[in-house]
Every structure is written in structure tokens, then in C-alpha cells.
Amino acid sequence: MPVISVLLFGGGRMLFGFITSGYVYKSIIDTLSQDIIPIKERYDIAMAYLIVLAISLLVAIIMPRWSEYTYFRFLSRAGKDIYDFCYKHLMNHSYSFFANNFTGGLVTRIKRFNQSFNTMNDVTLNTFLQLTVAIVLAIVSMYFQSKLLSLYFLAWCILYFIIVVIFSKQKIKLDLKAAEADSKITGFLSDSITNVLNVKVFSAFKKEFLSFQADTDEQRLRRMKSFTHYVIRITFQSLLMISFHSFILYTMINLWKDNIISVGIFVMVYIYLIAIFDRIWDLSHAINRFMEALTDAKEMTEILDKPIAIKDPQNPEEVKIKAGEIIFDNVSFEYIEDREVFERFNLKIKAGEKVGLVGHSGSGKSTFTKMLLRFADVKEGSITIDGQDITKITQDDLRSQISYVPQDPILFHRSIAENIGYAKQDANREDIIESAKKAHAHEFISNFQQGYDTLVGERGIKLSGGERQRIAIARAMLKNSPIIILDEATSSLDSMSESYIQDAFSELMKNKTAVVIAHRLSTVQKMDRIIILEKGCIVEEGTHKELLKQNGVYASLWNQQTCGFGE
Numbered sequence: 001m002p003v004i005s006v007l008l009f010g011g012g013r014m015l016f017g018f019i020t021s022g023y024v025y026k027s028i029i030d031t032l033s034q035d036i037i038p039i040k041e042r043y044d045i046a047m048a049y050l051i052v053l054a055i056s057l058l059v060a061i062i063m064p065r066w067s068e069y070t071y072f073r074f075l076s077r078a079g080k081d082i083y084d085f086c087y088k089h090l091m092n093h094s095y096s097f098f099a100n101n102f103t104g105g106l107v108t109r110i111k112r113f114n115q116s117f118n119t120m121n122d123v124t125l126n127t128f129l130q131l132t133v134a135i136v137l138a139i140v141s142m143y144f145q146s147k148l149l150s151l152y153f154l155a156w157c158i159l160y161f162i163i164v165v166i167f168s169k170q171k172i173k174l175d176l177k178a179a180e181a182d183s184k185i186t187g188f189l190s191d192s193i194t195n196v197l198n199v200k201v202f203s204a205f206k207k208e209f210l211s212f213q214a215d216t217d218e219q220r221l222r223r224m225k226s227f228t229h230y231v232i233r234i235t236f237q238s239l240l241m242i243s244f245h246s247f248i249l250y251t252m253i254n255l256w257k258d259n260i261i262s263v264g265i266f267v268m269v270y271i272y273l274i275a276i277f278d279r280i281w282d283l284s285h286a287i288n289r290f291m292e293a294l295t296d297a298k299e300m301t302e303i304l305d306k307p308i309a310i311k312d313p314q315n316p317e318e319v320k321i322k323a324g325e326i327i328f329d330n331v332s333f334e335y336i337e338d339r340e341v342f343e344r345f346n347l348k349i350k351a352g353e354k355v356g357l358v359g360h361s362g363s364g365k366s367t368f369t370k371m372l373l374r375f376a377d378v379k380e381g382s383i384t385i386d387g388q389d390i391t392k393i394t395q396d397d398l399r400s401q402i403s404y405v406p407q408d409p410i411l412f413h414r415s416i417a418e419n420i421g422y423a424k425q426d427a428n429r430e431d432i433i434e435s436a437k438k439a440h441a442h443e444f445i446s447n448f449q450q451g452y453d454t455l456v457g458e459r460g461i462k463l464s465g466g467e468r469q470r471i472a473i474a475r476a477m478l479k480n481s482p483i484i485i486l487d488e489a490t491s492s493l494d495s496m497s498e499s500y501i502q503d504a505f506s507e508l509m510k511n512k513t514a515v516v517i518a519h520r521l522s523t524v525q526k527m528d529r530i531i532i533l534e535k536g537c538i539v540e541e542g543t544h545k546e547l548l549k550q551n552g553v554y555a556s557l558w559n560q561q562t563c564g565f566g567e
Contacts, residue, residue, distance in 0.1 A: 020056040024049050026145075026268035033263055075121065079114055086110045086300065094309040095375035103194075105187040106303075113300035119293035127286040131279045138272040145265045152251065153273075156244045160280065163240065167233040168287050174226040175295035181219035183299060188215055194459075230288055241277055248273060310377055312394045319397040320388045323351035324482040324513030326372065331381035333371060333536075341367050342536040344381070351386070354514040356524025358554065359533035365517045368533075369485050372515070374398055385483070403481040407488035409472030411460030416445055417452035419460075419471055423479035431478060438508070439474035441467070477508050484514045486523075502526075521558050530554065 031045045090106065098106075135157055142150035192199060192208050199208055252269060255261045261269075326349040333342040341364050349355050357365045370376045371383060374395050383390050390398050403423070411419045420435060421427040432452065436442040444467055448454040460468045476484065486505070502523070505514075518524050525544045532540035532553050540552050547554035 021053060021271070024053040024056070026262075026264035029262075029264040029267050071125065075118060078117065078121075082114045082117055083110070086113060086304070089304055092308050093306075095370070097306075097309065103190055105183055105190065108183065108186045109300040109303065112296040116293035116297035119289055120297075123286045123290040123293075127279075127283060131276075131283060134279060135276060138276055142269055142272065145268065146255065146261055148255070149248070149252065149261075149269055152248060153276075160237070160240060164233075164237065164283070164287060167229075167236070168291055171226065171229050171233070171288070171291050172295060174222070174229055175291055176298065178219065178222040178226050179292075179295045179299065181215070181222045185212075185215050185219055188212060237281075241280070245273070245277070310374060310395065313392055316394045316397070317388065317392045319393050319401065321385050321398075321401040322482060323386055324401075325349065325351040325386050326483070326513060326515075327384045328371075329382050329384065331371065331383060332379045333367060333376065334379055335367075335376075340379075340536065342371075342378075345536060345538075347531070347538065349513060349515065351513055352511055354509055354516070354526075354528045356527035356530040357515060357517045357533060358519075358521065358524060358530060358557065362535075363533040364536040365533055366487065367536075369404070369487055369515070369517065372485065373402060373404060401481050402483045402485060403476035403479045404485045405469075405472050405476045405487065409460070409468050411456045411463070411468055411471060413455065413458045415450075415453045415455055416448075416471060419456060420452075420474045420478060423475045427478055432474075435474040435478040436471075438477050439470045441470040441474050444470075482512055484509060484512055486514070486516045486518075488517060488519065521554075521561055 028046050028049045031042050031049070034042065087110070090110070139150050139154050139157075142153060188211070192212070199205055248269075252261065252266050256263065256266055326347075328345055328347040331342050331345040332340055333345075334340040357368060359365055367376070371378055372390075374390055377391070385398075385401070412422070416436075417429065417432050420432045420441075424431065429452070433442060436445055436452075445452055445454070454462075456462050456468075456471075460471070463471065476486075506526075514527075516524050516527060524530050528543070529541060530544060530547055531538055532547070534553070540547055540550060540554055542550070548558060
């Protein structure tokens with residue numbers, strides 16, 4: 001629709017405002033220069049042409065308005081669709097994708113992609129397309145006055161276009177490197193600002209600043225190379241335009257001398273020439289904008305082209321998870337090829353059973369939860385819940401049946417009520433407050449001046465680690481799913497708070513399947529079964545008392561934490 005609108009109304013503006021005006025000027029000059037016609041008659045004819053010119057210019061002013069309305073309506077809709085599409089595609093990527101990319105870099109890429117679309121549309125429709133229409137109309141009009149001049153002009157336009165394309169291809173490579181350097185700076189800024197506490201605590205500002213200076217210096221050098229190439233191209237194009245300008249004037253003067261063209265034709269061609277040259281000069285800048293937009297869009301295009309690692313089935317089954325029996329059947333998993341974390345791993349967690357996962361760092365505890373939540377897919381084997389393979393249902397359906405509290409909960413920069421209520425779309429204020437009370441979060445929330453309407457800051461920075469943890473626990477309680485995963489969920493709590501939370505957990509986990517990952521063994525002491533993982537294998541399992549009697553890995557860990565007390 002925008003292309004058709006530009007062709008119809010933009011082309012109409014060119015015809016009435018550009019071609020017609022040149023032809024009218026030619027006719028007026030030729031009429032006034034014909035001495036054989038009486039002055040009064042020449043005057044009347046010139047006035048008639050002047051009226052035609054006025055009408056043509058008026059039409060040329062009115063016609064583009066509808067084209068502009070259609071164009072901007074298209075841009076507003078397209079901008080929304082692009083943001084929606086990019087967000088949806090981005091969020092379909094696996095958790096590991098986000099772990100391997102800077103948040104700030106991803107946000108910048110989406111914004112650049114949208115801006116690039118606007119820029120390329122503007123250049124294509126309002127510059128390339130309209131310039132093409134103007135050149136075609138000018139050449140056709142000139143052809144009926146002087147075939148030779150029209151052919152010269154056509155040949156020069158083709159030559160000019162070829163040279164511009166050659167220069168532009170070279171500049172794309174330079175712009176890509178400049179865009180990469182710019183994205184690197186954005187990523188560095190995002191990472192450094194997010195970790196500002198570490199920068200200050202470790203007195204690392206000078207180190208960070210030196211690294212930042214190196215990145216900005218690299219960006220400066222790459223941008224200078226790109227700009228230098230741009231200056232060389234503009235200089236060459238200017239020489240090309242001046243040369244043709246001089247050549248065409250020389251040719252027209254000689255054609256006039258030989259009485260092949262009239263003064264009116266001379267003026268008409270020159271008007272077309274100046275107008276086209278102005279547009280072609282703008283073309284150089286437009287091409288530069290187009291190439292920069294193209295390189296800016298390339299980074300997001302690479303993400304859009306990147307395959308989705310974790311996909312939903314094309315024909316998903318209806319979710320049948322109710323009781324929460326979990327079975328790992330001969331599961332093998334690897335992050336890096338030929339380096340398996342789990343190999344033929346088998347585990348059955350009964351419906352309603354409370355299981356603690358314990359092990360040293362790297363033993364596979366976090367990977368276990370990633371596989372269960374389908375943040376990562378197994379290499380071989382299967383994971384079933386209530387007999388249903390988790391790969392046969394959608395990821396949203398799977399995760400809707402699991403309440404997950406991570407070790408370091410990240411909150412939205414929204415109110416406390418919104419963060420807790422995020423677990424349940426139809427949650428009312430009473431539900432939110434009740435869950436907060438169970439998580440022992442109501443006490444500190446009530447102390448805030450705005451209570452549950454308090455904004456928590458980016459990533460929940462306005463709250464302490466323990467407060468963020470209790471908000472996350474309240475959110476999990478509100479979700480009330482048949483399966484609960486607590487990944488170091490009490491790690492940021494003091495002993496008194498942990499005692500309160502343990503009581504709440506006991507109530508929460510009634511008639512539910514629970515998987516509790518903990519380094520602090522007091523968290524899993526009352527579990528129905530405790531599993532000790534080492535390098536993706538179960539080395540011990542049993543109740544707290546049974547494992548202490550075995551005097552193995554668990555007993556050793558317990559003694560390290562309690563000095564032997566509490567058996």
C-alpha cells in the first residue's frame with residue numbers, strides 16, 4: 001500500500017510540480033522569444049501558461065498529503081508489529097541463550113532493528129523511489145525535445161549509480177565493524193553498571209575505565225575509517241557531477257548554436273538537471289543512512305535467524321500433571337559435546353515426596369532443575385511427570401505446574417504486589433497478602449511507606465537479599481503448583497527468618513512433590529529422602545538419620561557444617 005501510494009501521489013507530484021513546471025517555463029521562454037508574434041499575443045499566451053503552472057503547483061502540493069498519511073500509518077503499525085515479533089521471537093529462545101548474551105545488547109539490537117526498518121523504508125520510498133520516478137519522467141520529457149540530451153543523461157545516471165553501488169558495498173564492511181564496536185560498548189556499559197557494587201567494593205574503577213577506553217578507542221578508529229571512506233566517496237561523486245554538469249552545458253550551447261534546440265529547451269533541460277542533481281546529491285547521504293541502517297539491523301537479523309534451541313511440539317498434548325510423580329529414565333545430558341554432566345541417570349520421585357538434592361558445586365544439581373523445567377533438553381532418555389513426557393507438552397504448560405524459587409531471585413522493577421501477584425494472573429489483593437504472610441514477608445512490607453505498592457527498583461535492588469528471597473517465596477506460594485523446586489531458596493535468610501520459612505514450607509509442601517536444592521543441610525534435614533550427587537551420579541540417598549549412619553559424603557558435609565551436633 002505505501003509503495004502504491006508513493007507511486008501514484010508521489011509520481012503525481014513529480015509530474016505536476018517538476019516535469020510540468022519545466023515544460024511550462026520552456027514554453028513561456030520560447031513564446032516570449034518569438035519576435036514574429038505580436039507582443040500582446042505573446043503576453044496572453046505567457047499568462048495562460050502561468051495559470052497552468054499555478055494550477056500544476058497547487059495540485060503538486062495537495063497530492064502528497066494522502067501519501068504521507070498512508071505512509072505514516074503504515075510505519076506506526078509496522079513499528080508495533082516489529083517490536084511484537086522481536087519480543088516474541090527473543091522470549092522463545094532458551095534460558096542459556098540469555099545467559100550467553102548481554103541484556104543491554106539485546107535491548108539495543110531490538111531498538112536498532114525497528115529504527116533501521118523506519119530508516120530503510122524512508123530512504124527507499126521517499127528517496128530511491130521518488131528519485132527513480134523523477135529521473136524517468138525527466139528523461140521521457142527530454143526525449144521528446146532532444147533525444148541526444150536524454151541519452152546522455154540516461155548514460156550518466158547509470159554510470160553514477162554503478163559507482164555509488166561499488167562504494168556502498170565497500171562501506172558496508174566498515175559499517176558492520178563500527179556497529180560491532182558500538183554493540184560491544186553497549187554490552188560493556190550494561191555489564192559494568194549492573195555490577196556497580198562489585199566495581200566499587202573491589203576498587204576496580206580504573207581497571208573498568210581502562211577497558212572501557214580501549215573499547216571506545218576501537219569504536220573511534222572504526223568509525224573514522226567508515227567516515228573517511230564516506231568523504232572519499234562524496235568527493236568522487238562531486239567531481240563526477242561537476243564534470244557532467246560542464247559537459248551537458250557545453251553540449252547544449254553547441255546544440256543551440258547549431259539551431260538544434262531552442263532557448264526554452266535549454267532552460268527546461270537545465271531546470272531538470274539542477275533538480276535531479278539536488279536529489280542525487282541527497283542520494284549520497286540517503287545511501288549512507290541506508291547502509292548504516294542495514295548494518296544496524298544485521299545484528300538483530302542474526303538473532304532472528306538463530307534456531308530456537310528448545311521448541312514446543314507441533315501438536316502438544318493436553319497437560320495431565322496433577323499428582324507430580326517425576327521419573328528420570330536413562331537421562332544423558334551435556335553442555336559441551338563429549339563432556340557429559342549426566343550419563344544414563346535414573347531417578348524416581350514419588351508423588352508428594354519431598355526430596356533434597358545435595359552435592360558439591362558442579363555435581364549437577366542446577367542442571368537437574370534445568371532439565372526438569374526444560375531450560376535445557378536431554379541428549380538421551382526421557383523425563384516424565386505423572387507418566388507424561390515433558391517434551392510432549394508446551395513449555396508454558398509444563399512450567400505452570402511447577403513453582404520455582406531460584407537462589408538469586410530477580411524481581412521486576414514494579415510494585416511488591418505486582419511481583420508477588422505475577423505467579424497468578426487472577427490473584428487479588430487478599431491472595432497476595434496471604435501469601436506474603438505465609439512467607440513472613442508481610443512484616444517488612446508493612447514497614448514501607450507505600451506498603452505493597454512500593455517499587456522494588458531494577459532487579460529488586462531496593463530490597464535486601466533476604467527480602468527479595470521472601471518475595472520470591474511468597475510468589476511461589478501463591479502459584480500453588482503440584483511440584484515445588486527450591487534452589488537454595490533460603491540461602492539469603494538469617495537463621496531466625498529461615499526458621500519461619502521452614503514452617504511455611506512445611507505447610508506449602510503438604511500433598512505436593514518438592515525438590516529442594518541446598519548447601520545448607522539444615523534446609524533438607526526433614527526431607528523424606530536426601531540424594532547426594534557427585535559428577536551427575538547418585539552416590540548416596542536416604543533420610544537424614546540413615547545417611548549419618550552410613551558415615552559417607554553426607555555425614556562428612558554435615559559434620560563440617562555442625563561440628564557433629566544435631567544428630
